[in-house]
Amino acid sequence: EVQLVESGGGLVQPGGSLRLSCTASGFTFRSYWMTWVRQAPGEGLEWVANIKYDETEKYYADSVKGRFTVSRDNAKNSLYLQMSSLSADDTAVYYCARAWATPGVGPPLSGVWGQGTTVTVSS
């Protein structure tokens, strides 16, 4: 079964850090770009970051640039999001999703998404 499972969410104080993980199974993880998307409570979707299958390219939303770092370990079929200098604006459900194998070929995002992990930034 093709699956993504996020973990690492929780309550963190403003200014703190947190590392999210996303573990993939059922497909060749090392062949795909991967994406993080977040959704604040009662709000819409916000694209956060993209990472190429070999980590040679990474892209970030302006709202997280310089504070968040996306990485992956293909040997562990795992995707990560290191978040620092967190504020209340970062409170959201964070989803990982499988993206392209090749940019521009087919849909950018497939139907393969995790269930989401909740990050709450509060004192």
Next chain:
Amino acid sequence: DIQMTQSPSSLSASVGDRVTITCRASQSINTHLNWFQQKPGKAPKPLIYAASTLHSDVPSRFSGSGSGTDFTLTISSLQPEDSATYFCLQYYGALTWTFGRGTQVEIK
């Protein structure tokens, strides 16, 4: 950065109605547009990519059109299970993406 303006923010329609949602990009994005459906507590489900290509297993009552800056998602005959929030996503250039703010579709 490319901004996406989605409208309306919400709508209410009856079963069988034709429903139209629009997204406008702040600059031309060719046909680099995705549509998603999201139900409460669930991850988004992709409906359409490249502005008009249906993902597999998506009912044919969903269709997309447009290019450049103006795009439309149409549900030709609204069904009860279509009650959800719909989002557009632009994916033009430099692999930095932008979602629209969403349209909540309610069944009367």
